Amino acid sequence: MRKKVSIVGAGNVGATAAHWIASKELADVVLLDVVEGIPQGKALDLLEAMPIEKRDSHVIGTNDYADTANSDIVVITAGIPRKPGMSRDDLLNTNFKIMSDVVAKVVANSPDSIIIVVSNPLDAMAQAAFRQAGFNRERVIGMAGVLDSARFRTFIAEELKVSVENVTAFVLGGHGDTMVPLPRFSTVAGIPITELIEPSRLEAIVQRTRDGGxxxxxxxxxxxxxxxxxxxxxxxxxxxxxxxxxxxxxxVYLQGEYGIEGYYVGVPCKLGARGLEQIIEIKLTPEEDAALKKSAEAVKELCAVIGV
Structure with missing residues (x-):
């Protein structure tokens, strides 16, 4: 039987994720949204592209969580963007209510699923999903570092005029201004970028990564x-x-790793069939450790606002 992935939120991120999954033939896709017609229309359009792509992925759009039942993975992109005049706390509280409602319905229909949270503010929303779901930490994971490191890799490749395939990049911490790109662990064909890019240019690339969104x-x-x-x-x-x-x-939810207890913070993880299978701990310099702790404090502040 084919795998099933449900995506909650049929906006640009959700619909494009459905496109990538279907075009890679990874799973059948259920695209869900509260707005009637939007997920149905986008899913049908995507389904009609499958003969051209020569892919047998099945795609449906729905407003009913019953259609997501028994999903292997549920990707949550639901939430609202910050609007003019809206405070950070207003945005946080609104998206917290949305996340709590979504996760309750996801768990009711797919109690064995793995949840990937994409909604912002990412780290706090992952924490909220974890608390609401009641799953073990291996099954609630936030997407941030993959995106941040992809941006870092893009800018490194552009700077050095090399293939992105040669570039590996390392980013820790929360998703936002306090993220911690680690140049000494970032390489081009195994060569540390600190040996290839002068410090002032490297600092500019790190800052551009932080400001990527x-x-x-x-x-x-x-x-x-x-x-x-x-x-x-x-x-x-x-x-x-x-x-x-x-x-x-x-x-992921840290339980003492990197000296951080009880919060979602970006770290290197091994992902496999069980979801989070291992947290990789690396030795940080005092400066890197301080930056990571500062990032964790920023996550802690957000979580305090919504009480998770």
Whole structure:
């Protein structure tokens, strides 16, 4: 029997994730949204592309969680973007209510699923999903580091005019201003980028990585990134469905790893059929450790607002 992936939220990120999954023939896809007609229309359009792509993935759109029943993985992209005049706390509280409602329905219909959270603010929403679901931490994972490291890799490849396939990049911490790109663990064909890029240029690339989402919003004016975020979520989906044991930076619930207790923070993780299969702990310099702890504090502040 084919695998089943449900995506909650049929906006740009959700619909594009459905596109990547179907075009890779990873699973059958259920695209769910509260707005009537949107998931149905997008799913049908995508389904009609399958003969051209020569893929047998089945795609349906729905407003009913019953259609998501027995999903292997549920990707949650639901939530609202920040609007003019809206405070950070207002956004946080609104998306917390949405996340709580979504997760309760997901768990009721797919009690054995693995949840991948994409909604922002990412780390706090992953924490909220974890609390609501009652799953073990291996089955609730946040997508952030895959996206952030992809942006870092893009900028490194552009700077050095090399193939992106040669570039590995390492990003820890929360998704946002406090993320911690680690240049000494980032390489081009095994060569540390600290030996290839001078410090001032490297610092500019690190800052551009931190500002990656904002840079795209500035261009689009009325929207935010969706191609790379959805591709990042699907890399995690693929690692789990294919039991790849792939090491990816993900937001996971730490229980003392890296000296952080009880919060979702981005760290290198091994993903396989059980979801999170191992947290990889590396030795950080005092500066890197301080930056990671600062990032965790920022997550803690957000979680305090919504009480999770």
């Amino acid at each position: 904002a840079e795209i919003v500035k261009h689009l004016k009325t929207g935010s990134a969706y191609y790379a975020p959805s591709a990042a979520a699907v890399e995690m989906v693929e690692a789990i469905l294919k039991d790849k044991k792939k090491i990816l930076p993900c937001a």
